[in-house]
Amino acid sequence: MVTEQVKHTSNAARGVGKVTVMDGNKAAAYGALLSRVQVLAAYPITPQTPLVEYLSQFVADGALKADFVEVESEHSSLSVLHGASLAGARTFTATSGQGLALMYEPYNRTPTIRLPIVMGIATRDGISPQCVWGGHQDAINVRDAGWIQLFVEDNQEILDTVIMAYKIAEHPDVLLPVNVCYDGFYLSHMADRVEIPPQEIVDEFLPPYRPTHQILDPDNPMSIDPLTPNELFMEYRYKHLQALQRAKQVIADVDQEFASLFGRGYGGLIEKYRMDDAEIAIVGIGSPVGTARVAVDRARDEGKKIGLVKVRALRPFPREELVEALRNVRSVGVMDKNVCFGWGTGVLFMELRSAMLGVPKPPATVGFIDGLGGSDITMEHYARAIAIVDDSANGLAHQEITWLGLEEE
C-alpha cells in the first residue's frame, strides 16, 4: 500500500530482493536468519509455533549457522539467551500469551541488565477465559518492563523490523532488548507478499554484535548483576530510562537508513497516512491499521477529511510525535486491541490522552475497543468508529469508549 510518507518499494534501492509469499511467522524467522543470529532458544506456543519449526529447519538445513536450544519452557528460552548474550552472541526468541507470562521473571531482567536481545511476540489475548486467539493484551501487559516494543502492520514489516530491531538494540546509545509484536493469526498465520532482502546488503546494514558494556569471559572477569544498593540502583534506573528516550532518535534513524538501502521505510516511531489536511484521525497499532487504511480511503471517497496515524513504537511512547501529528485535527479515534484494567479504556487511548495533557487546544479523543480474543475488526466497525469520531468533532454527544464488537449485539 503506497502512503504519502512512505514508499514501500523503490527499484532504485540496492537492497531489492526476491519476492515470495509467506506467513508472518516465516517472515520473523527470515528476519532472524538474515540478521545472522548465533544462539536461538524457543518453546512452541500457539500462534508462534510455526516460527520455532521454521527456525529449526533453517538450522537443520545449514542455512542458519546457529545453536538452537530446544528448551523446556519460555522461562528457559529467555534465560538461555541471557547467558548467550552475556557471552557476546546475537540471539533471538519468540513467544505468545501464556509463554510470555511464564517468561515474566527473565523478561524483566533482560532490559535491566541491558541485553540487546530481540524477541518476537505473536500477540495473543490472555490468559482467561481460555483463548488461543489474537489480541494485544500479552505484549501490552508487559509494556512497562523496560523493553522497546515495536508493533507491525504486515508480514513485510515483521521481517524488516526484526532486522532493524538488532540495529536499534545493539546501538551504543540504547543497549536494550526489542520486542517485535505481530498479531497472532492475523499476521502469524496469514500468507502475504514478502520481499526477502539480499543477505549481503543486510550484512552491510547490520554488522556483527560486539558487546563493549559487559561480558562473561574468563579472559576479562567481571561480576554481572551483583546486589545493587539504593542510590546505585536509582542511577541504573535513571540511565535505563534515558536510554529508552534516546532510542526514539535511534529508531527513527535506523528506519531511514533501512529505507535508503532497501527502498522500504516505516516512518520510525509513527507513520502518518493522509494526514496533511485531515480534520479527524484514527490512531491505531498493529495489523488493524491495514484495515484502517482502507476505511480511511473510503471515508475520504465520501468526502471526509480523515487521516490515520499508525503507532509503531509503544515503548518508548512517541509522545511528541503524536502531538505533532495530531495538532491540526479536531477529534481522534483510538483503536485499541487491548484493555486497560482499572481505567475502563484501552491502553493506547489512555496514553494518547496523557500525551495531550498541557497541549493548547488538544483534539477530542474517543476510544474504541475491538478485536479481543481473535474477533474481527471489520470495515463496518471502522465505519461506525469514524462516524463517532465525526460526531465528536462536531460537538455531538458520544460515548468516551465504545466496544465495537459488543455494540452490534
Added chain:
Amino acid sequence: MSVASALEPEVRAQTTRKAQRILGLYDKRCTGCRSCELACAAAKSGTYDLSQSRIRVVSSSVNSFSPVTCLQCARPRCLEVCPTGAIVKNADTGIVSVREEKCVGCAMCALACPYGGMHYSSRDAKVTKCDFCDGDPECVKACATGALEDVNVVPLVDTLYDREDLVSPGLSACLGCNAELLVRFTLKTLGRNVVFASGPSCIAGTGFVGYGPTTGAKVPTYHSLLDNYASMITGTKRYYDQIGKEFHAVCFAGDGGTADVGFQSLSAAAERGENIIYICYDNEGYMNTGIQRSGTTPRGAWTTTTPVGAQRRGKPQHKKDVALIMAMHDIPYVATANAAYLDDYYAKLKRAMEIKDGLSYIHLFSPCPTGWRFPTDKTIEVSRMAVETNFFPLWEADHGKFKINREVPFPKPVEQYLRLVGKYSHLNRAEIDEIQRDLDRRYKRLVALTEM
C-alpha cells in the same frame, strides 16, 4: 631453603600427582596409653627411653589425649627455616627427614613446626623426627585403638598450595559456614578458566557475586535467577562452543534453586546433554531466606516452616534425593561429596572437568550451623558423621556405573548424627528408629545400584 629450590622442577611436578602416605592422628580414639611412644623409642634408639620417641601423646585435659608427630607437610616450614639445608623432603615418598651430618642443632625447625613434629635433644644437640620407619610405622602397629593410621592422601595441599584463592577475603558468611569453604575450594580446584553462575542463595548473599560496584569473585560471575542457573549457563556454553572457546561452565546453586524452583531448567539441561558442571550445595533448606523448608530438608527436621508444636513435629516428608534423580537422567557423571572428605570432592570435581559428553552433577552436603542449630566449630564433625552413619553416603555414577567411594564397614547408628544437630533435638525414640529404617532402605537401594 624453600621446597622449590630443594626439589628439581620435574620432581616437584611428579610429587603433585602422587598419593602420599602420612600418619593419620585421631584424637578421639586415643586413650593416652603411650604404646606408640614405647614402640617408637624401641625402634629408633633400641631403648624404652620415652624421650627418644618421635611421637608424643599430649593431654589437654583429663581423659583427652592427642598423638602428636610429623605430618610430612607438602610445604614443610621446618625445611624452609633450616639454615644449613639439613632437612629434605623425598620427592618419591614425600617423607621429610633430617640429614644428621648437616644438622647444627639450632632448633629453628622445632620452633617453626606448627604441629610439634620436631624433637630437639639437648643431650645430642640434634633434632630428630618421624621418618615413617621406611614405610612401615611401628607406632601404627602398636596402637590398639586405631588412633594412629597409615593413610594415603591425595597430595591436595601440594596441588592447591600455589593456587590463588579466587574468592575475595571477607565474605559475610555466618560463622562456621561450610558453603564458603566449599566455594573457595571449588574455585581453587577449577581455576580461572570458568564462567560461574551463582544466583540467589547463601553464597550470593555473602557478597560472592559482589555488592554495588565491588565483586566477591575473581572469575566471571553472574547472579543468575533462582530458577535459571542451568538454562542461563547453557547459553554461555553453547555460544563459546560455537566460536571454539574452551572453558568450564559452572553453576553453584543452593538446594532450593536446584531441587525446587530451578529443577525444571536443570532437568532439561541434563536431558539436552548440555556440557556444564552443576554443583548443588545442599544445606537442606532456604537458609539465606531464614531457614525455611525445601525439597531436600530431611524428614523430622525442624525449620521455620516445619516447626515443632503440638500438632507437627518437623518436616513430615522425605528428603528429595536429587543426586539419584539426576543419575536417572543418564547423564555422564553424578557424584556426592562433603567437606570432611575434600580429597574425594577434589577427585570428583576433576572428573567433572574431564567430562565432555554431557552434564556433570555434584551434590555437596553442606551443614549449616545457623540453620541446623549446632556449634560453629562442629561443621566438619557433622559432615563426617553424616558419612559414618550412611546418612549422606559418598558415591558417584560415572556413565551409569555406580560406586560408593567411601564404604563404611560398621556404620554408626543415625542417632549419633541426629544428636549432633539441633534441628533434630525434638525427635523421640520411635521417630529416630523410623529415620534409621528409612536410611537403611535407601542405602540398600544405593548398594543395589552399585551391583548392577
